[in-house]
Amino acid sequence: xxxxxxxxxxxxxxxxxxxxxxxxxxxxxxxxxxxGIITLTALLYNILNSTFGYLIIxxxxxxxxxxxxxxxxxxxxKDALIRILEENITLGAFRTLxxxxxxxxxxxxxxxxxxxxxxxxxxxKVTFSLVDSLFKRNEIEETLASSYPNGTLVFRTxxxxxxxxxxxxxxxxxxxxxTAVIGSLWTIAITILVAFPLGVGAAIYLEEYATDNSINRxxxxxxxxxxxxxxxxxxMLGLAIFVRALEPITSGSLFGLVADPxxxxxxxxxxxxxxxxxxxxxxxxxxxxxxxxxxxxxLRQAAYGLGATKWxxxxxxxxxxxxxxxxxxxxxxxxxxxxxxxxxxxxxxxTLITLDPSGPFSKFTTLPIQIYQWTARPQxxxxxxxxxxxxxxxxxxxxxxxxxxxxxxRFSRRLV
Amino acid sequence: MNSSNSIDxxxxxxxxxxxxxxxxxxxxxxxxxxxxxSILTTIGIVYELGKEAMLFFADPQVDLVEFFxxxxxxxxxxxxxxxxxxNATLITTFFAMLIAIPLGLSVxxxxxxxxxxxxxxxxxxxxxxxxxxxxxxxxxxxxTFMTPLLRSIFGRDIVQIYNTASxxxxxxxxxxxxISSMSEDALxxxxxxxxxxxxxxxxxxxxxxxxxxxxxxxxxxxxxxxxxxxxxxGETMIVALAAGAGPAFTFNPFKAAETxxxxxxxxxxxxxxxxxxxxxxxxxxxxxxxxxxxxxxIISQQIVRRFREVYE
Numbered sequence: 001x002x003x004x005x006x007x008x009x010x011x012x013x014x015x016x017x018x019x020x021x022x023x024x025x026x027x028x029x030x031x032x033x034x035x036g037i038i039t040l041t042a043l044l045y046n047i048l049n050s051t052f053g054y055l056i057i058x059x060x061x062x063x064x065x066x067x068x069x070x071x072x073x074x075x076x077x078k079d080a081l082i083r084i085l086e087e088n089i090t091l092g093a094f095r096t097l098x099x100x101x102x103x104x105x106x107x108x109x110x111x112x113x114x115x116x117x118x119x120x121x122x123x124x125k126v127t128f129s130l131v132d133s134l135f136k137r138n139e140i141e142e143t144l145a146s147s148y149p150n151g152t153l154v155f156r157t158x159x160x161x162x163x164x165x166x167x168x169x170x171x172x173x174x175x176x177x178x179t180a181v182i183g184s185l186w187t188i189a190i191t192i193l194v195a196f197p198l199g200v201g202a203a204i205y206l207e208e209y210a211t212d213n214s215i216n217r218x219x220x221x222x223x224x225x226x227x228x229x230x231x232x233x234x235x236m237l238g239l240a241i242f243v244r245a246l247e248p249i250t251s252g253s254l255f256g257l258v259a260d261p262x263x264x265x266x267x268x269x270x271x272x273x274x275x276x277x278x279x280x281x282x283x284x285x286x287x288x289x290x291x292x293x294x295x296x297x298x299l300r301q302a303a304y305g306l307g308a309t310k311w312x313x314x315x316x317x318x319x320x321x322x323x324x325x326x327x328x329x330x331x332x333x334x335x336x337x338x339x340x341x342x343x344x345x346x347x348x349x350x351t352l353i354t355l356d357p358s359g360p361f362s363k364f365t366t367l368p369i370q371i372y373q374w375t376a377r378p379q380x381x382x383x384x385x386x387x388x389x390x391x392x393x394x395x396x397x398x399x400x401x402x403x404x405x406x407x408x409x410r411f412s413r414r415l416v
Numbered sequence: 417m418n419s420s421n422s423i424d425x426x427x428x429x430x431x432x433x434x435x436x437x438x439x440x441x442x443x444x445x446x447x448x449x450x451x452x453x454s455i456l457t458t459i460g461i462v463y464e465l466g467k468e469a470m471l472f473f474a475d476p477q478v479d480l481v482e483f484f485x486x487x488x489x490x491x492x493x494x495x496x497x498x499x500x501x502x503n504a505t506l507i508t509t510f511f512a513m514l515i516a517i518p519l520g521l522s523v524x525x526x527x528x529x530x531x532x533x534x535x536x537x538x539x540x541x542x543x544x545x546x547x548x549x550x551x552x553x554x555x556x557x558x559x560t561f562m563t564p565l566l567r568s569i570f571g572r573d574i575v576q577i578y579n580t581a582s583x584x585x586x587x588x589x590x591x592x593x594x595i596s597s598m599s600e601d602a603l604x605x606x607x608x609x610x611x612x613x614x615x616x617x618x619x620x621x622x623x624x625x626x627x628x629x630x631x632x633x634x635x636x637x638x639x640x641x642x643x644x645x646x647x648x649x650g651e652t653m654i655v656a657l658a659a660g661a662g663p664a665f666t667f668n669p670f671k672a673a674e675t676x677x678x679x680x681x682x683x684x685x686x687x688x689x690x691x692x693x694x695x696x697x698x699x700x701x702x703x704x705x706x707x708x709x710x711x712x713x714i715i716s717q718q719i720v721r722r723f724r725e726v727y728e
Contacts, residue, residue, distance in 0.1 A: 022622035029530060032522030033539060036596075039589050040546050043553070046561045201450030209447055216451070221717075223454045228643065228713035229706065230650025232677050233461060235684070236702045240464035244690055278457050285454070311443050339550025342652035342677070346684040368552045368653075375556045375657055383560060390553050401548060 047394075050387035051158050053133040054140055056151040060121035061088070078108040081115050088119040117174050124173060124381040125151055158388035167354045168370070172381040177389050179353045180370040183269065184338060184396075186357055187366055190273025191280065191337050196330055198277075199284030203326070206285070207292040208314050227282040235343030238275030243267055243347055250274070252361030267348035270360040275347050276340060280333040287329020291322040324407050331404040335397050341368040367393045465706060468699030475693060483700070489663040489679075491694055498701065500665040504580055504673035508655055509648040511584025511669060512591055516644055519588070520595030521637065527596070528603035529625045540597075547593035555657030558586035563658060566670070574670050578660030581669035587654050595644045602636020603629055635723035639716040646712035650705060652677040676701050 076084075082103055086094055097103075097114065106114075116122065125148050128140055133155065144153050166176030202223075210216035243266035248254040250266040295318050303313040319326075349369040357364055367389060374386035473480055477494045486497015523543070527536050562582040567575045575581075606629050614624045630637065660672025661682050674682070680698045688695050 018620050018623070022620040025622045025626075026530060029522045029526035032519045033526050033531075035519060036523055036546065036589075036592060037539070037542055040542065042561060043549070043557050046557060047553075050560065198450050198453055201447050202453065205444075205447035205451040209444055210451065219451050219455060222458055224717065225710060225713055226454055226457060228646060228709060229461070230647075230652070230677065230709055232650065232652045232680055233465070233702055233706050233709075236680070236699060237457070237461050237464055239684065240468065240699075241460060281454065281457070309437060309440055311440050335548065339548075339552070341550065341552040342656070342681055345656075345681050348684070368550055371556065372552050372653060372657065375552070375559060383556075386556055390556060393550065394553070397548065397550070401545075 047387045047390050049129045049131055050384050051391060052130040053156065053384070054128040055124050055154050055156050055381070056126040056140075056144055056148050057122045057154055058125055058148060058151045060123070061119060062150075076112075078111055081108070081111045084119060085111065085115050093118070113174070117171070122173060124379075127380040127384055156384075158384045159391055163385075163388055164392065167356070168352060168365070169354065170352065172374075172379070172385045175385055177367060177370060177392055179356055180365050180367045180389070181392070183353070183357050183364045184366040184368075186269045186360065186362075187273045187276060187344075187364065188334060188338055190270060190360060191276040192330075192334060194274060194277035195281050195284055195333070199281050199330070199333075200288050200326060202281075202285045203288030203292055204314060204319075207289050208310070208318065223282050223285050227286060231279055231340055232342040232346060234275055234279040235346030237278065238271055238343060238347045242271035242274050246271075250361075265363070267350070267363060268361050269357055269364040272344050272347050272349070272364055272366070273360070275343050276337040279340065279343060280337050283333040283336065284330055287332065288322075288326045291325025291329060292318060294325060295321045324410060328404045328407045331400055331407070335400040335404075338397060338400070339368055339393065341366075341372050344369055345372065367396070461706065465699050465703040468696050469703045471691075472693065472696035472700045475696070477693075487665045491697060494693075496697060498676075498704065500663040501674060501676045501679050501701065502704075503665060503667070504655075504659065504663070505649055505675040505677070507580045507667070507669050507673070508584035508587060508651075508659060508675055509645060511581055512587035512648040512651075513641075513645060515585055515588025516591040516595050516648075517641060520592045520640075520644070521599055523592070523596040524599035524603055524637075525625050525630070528600045529621065529629060543593040543596060546589070547597070549590075551590060551651060551653040552657070554586050554590050555653045558582050558654055558658035562586050570670065576660070576670060576672050578658060578672035579670045580655075580659050580673050580675075583655045583657075583659040584669070586658065587648055587651055590651065590654065591644045591647055594647060595640045598640030598643065599633070599637045602633035602640070605636070606632045635719050638723075639720045642712050642716040642719070646709045646716070649712070650677060650709050652681055656681045676705050680705075 085097075103111065126143065128136075132140065140153065144151055163176045164181070165178050166174065167179045168177075169175040202219075206216065206220060206223075210219070242250050247266035250268055250271040252268070252270075299317050299321060300313055303317045308316070344364075344366055349365050350363045351365075351373060353363060353365050371386050371389045371393065374382045374389065377383075472478055473483070478496050483496055483498055485499065486495060487499045488495040488497050489500050523539075527539060531539065559582075562585055563575070563577060563579065566579070566582050566585075567577075610628055610632060611624050614628045619628070655675045655678040659675055659678055661678070662672065662674055663679060664671065664673040666673055680701055683694055683698050
């Protein structure tokens with residue numbers, strides 16, 4: 001017998017050793033897979049851990065000194081709150097608030113928030129993670145007593161309905177993601193409007209019309225290569241073409257939407273949407289091609305047999321059959337665009353936007369950009385709102401992906 | 417009677433003749449335009465990056481040789497050596513691969529050779545979730561989880577707040593699902609008969625997996641790894657958040673260093689005036705990045721095409 005069998009030296013004699021190796025490696029493979037799952041858990045744990053927790057807050061002015069009688073601030077009427085506001089901020093600041101929105105129209109809670117923000121001026125000294133808040137309550141109280149005698153301890157949930165509907169602000173305690181979410185939705189809408197027809201058109205062309213000649217082969221190879229280009233390169237393309245070269249169009253000045261043409265700026269939602277459209281185009285094409293390819297040929301032949309033209313066949317028979325697949329691919333591409341950050345930073349997202357974007361020609365910020373800018377700040381409380389914003393983003397993405405899976409399941413059932 | 421019959425015949429003959437259909441031609445034209453649009457994108461990328469990069473290299477203070485060999489990148493002092501940026505990119509990519517290749521391959525082998533179909537149906541979607549998380553979230557993870565972890569293991573004096581190791585390791589987690597799913601496809605494509613032949617001569621499960629299936633799927637695995645490397649080189653948000661701001665030529669993975677992508681993001685994130693040397697320089701870096709990732713992707717496609725074992 002060959003002493004060096006294909007499975008190593010003296011493969012017949014060392015059977016126990018070979019089985020041991022098989023067992024060890026099986027464990028290694030299993031552990032690696034578990035490591036992947038653990039990382040996912042760690043990621044989610046890490047985010048949730050920062051979304052809730054105790055804060056030590058010091059206010060500039062002691063609430064008791066606000067001359068509101070014995071009534072605590074929380075129980076004051078709207079008029080009393082307005083009076084406090086009037087007494088404690090400058091006249092100019094008060095008039096600006098009045099001009100933004102007259103006090104008669106503001107709700108009591110709104111005025112209360114203004115008092116907290118403008119008069120009390122809370123300052124977050126320390127933040128604690130959720131786990132620390134739950135299990136190290138005593139230590140937290142010791143820190144409070146020893147280092148921050150004037151501070152108050154507050155349990156804060158960073159992700160609240162309020163967080164969703166308040167615009168961006170420079171102070172984390174009062175910041176929200178409203179402008180970022182609206183910016184994201186606008187950008188995605190433009191991306192879909194541009195990328196979906198172009199992508200599906202290209203997929204139809206490549207699958208139904210293209211003959212096997214050199215041009216079409218180049219197109220196909222090119223699309224596959226574009227899918228692997230780093231997203232930041234698309235950002236630079238968007239910066240050079242949409243923001244700079246096509247500035248009159250993307251800033252809206254060509255349509256008379258900018259009062260002074262010299263201030264026209266191409267760093268708009270429109271540019272961002274077009275850039276993301278270029279980015280997801282290859283994905284939509286490749287997924288669309290797969291969906292169209294899966295349509296059985298007999299369908300086409302039946303249509304031709306009845307005398308349908310090529311386009312009639314495609315429009316009435318191939319596309320309806322391929323639509324669920326195409327939509328699934330598109331949704332996945334959209335969720336990619338929704339999470340994309342780097343190209344939009346390059347295209348020029350604005351850092352602080354407190355007003356809702358009003359249309360495609362507004363300056364923009366999006367949810368991932370907000371997360372990036374908040375994470376990049378060294379202060380702890382910015383990390384907390386970044387974590388809350390991440391949860392909002394992940395929920396949006398999860399909803400998108402779930403709808404893609406539902407579509408796919410419906411589609412596969414229909415084939416059977 | 418006879419004459420009307422012949423008229424009918426000519427009408428039928430005309431109908432049977434291929435009619436020029438203008439609407440069909442317009443539609444086909446539009447579809448062809450959609451198809452060629454991707455070529456326009458590529459031309460746009462090469463042209464725009466090339467044009468701005470040309471302006472950069474045409475600057476009298478920039479030297480092409482210095483660009484590729486210089487170890488200092490200080491635009492204020494007109495030192496444009498790209499090596500610090502490339503070096504940081506290589507370090508983060510190395511750490512990413514240190515995680516992604518062994519783990520990704522193990523996961524692929526486990527899923528394709530060992531896992532029951534129930535386990536696979538549970539694990540694959542979970543890994544897909546991992547792949548679908550936006551990179552900026554991984555950046556947050558690197559900064560708030562991995563860096564503190566490294567600092568508590570190796571000491572705060574050794575590990576800086578921003579460092580390439582942390583960014584690289586988290587990037588490895590990001591790329592793991594990519595490598596594992598591409599490799600698993602390659603492994604699953606190996607025909608059953610090969611495995612059964614090996615079992616019949618007395619191989620253990622491990623020997624079948626490692627000596628029969630993996631070599632048979634090697635081209636697909638190699639392609640997956642190269643695509644993973646290309647992805648790591650082009651990855652931006654993790655390094656922008658966790659690797660540090662400011663080019664530094666260092667081989668120490670626990671020190672801050674800016675990668676090519678990180679530099680592009682930081683420079684373009686500020687208020688950048690068109691036509692300045694800063695503006696042009698990021699296009700030169702971008703062009704370099706584009707060609708590196710493009711060649712890696714082409715190599716990967718060639719490997720699949722050239723070395724794929726076709727069975728049956």
